[in-house]
Amino acid sequence: MKKDHLTESILTALIAFIIGSIIAFVISLITVYYTYGGLYAIAVIQYSLFSIIIYTIVGCIGDVIGHYILSELN
Numbered sequence: 001m002k003k004d005h006l007t008e009s010i011l012t013a014l015i016a017f018i019i020g021s022i023i024a025f026v027i028s029l030i031t032v033y034y035t036y037g038g039l040y041a042i043a044v045i046q047y048s049l050f051s052i053i054i055y056t057i058v059g060c061i062g063d064v065i066g067h068y069i070l071s072e073l074n
Contacts, residue, residue, distance in 0.1 A: 006067055013063035014056060021052040 025048040033041040 006064065009063055009067045010060055013060050017056045017059035018052070021048075021055050024048075025052060 028048060029041055029044050032044045
């Protein structure tokens with residue numbers, strides 16, 4: 001994937017991190033629900049929703065830093 005513009009780079013990183021976080025959330029929720037029960041599943045939902053936000057923000061910040069480093073190297 002060619003990243004010419006910073007806005008395109010941030011948008012693709014945002015979409016990728018949101019999709020990845022949602023997939024990880026669903027897998028962990030199903031696993032915890034069938035292993036431990038409904039109460040633990042509620043705790044996983046609360047923790048995972050917070051994690052989705054944090055991972056998306058940190059991923060976009062890392063993408064911006066990586067974009068600037070790549071542009072400096074070229």
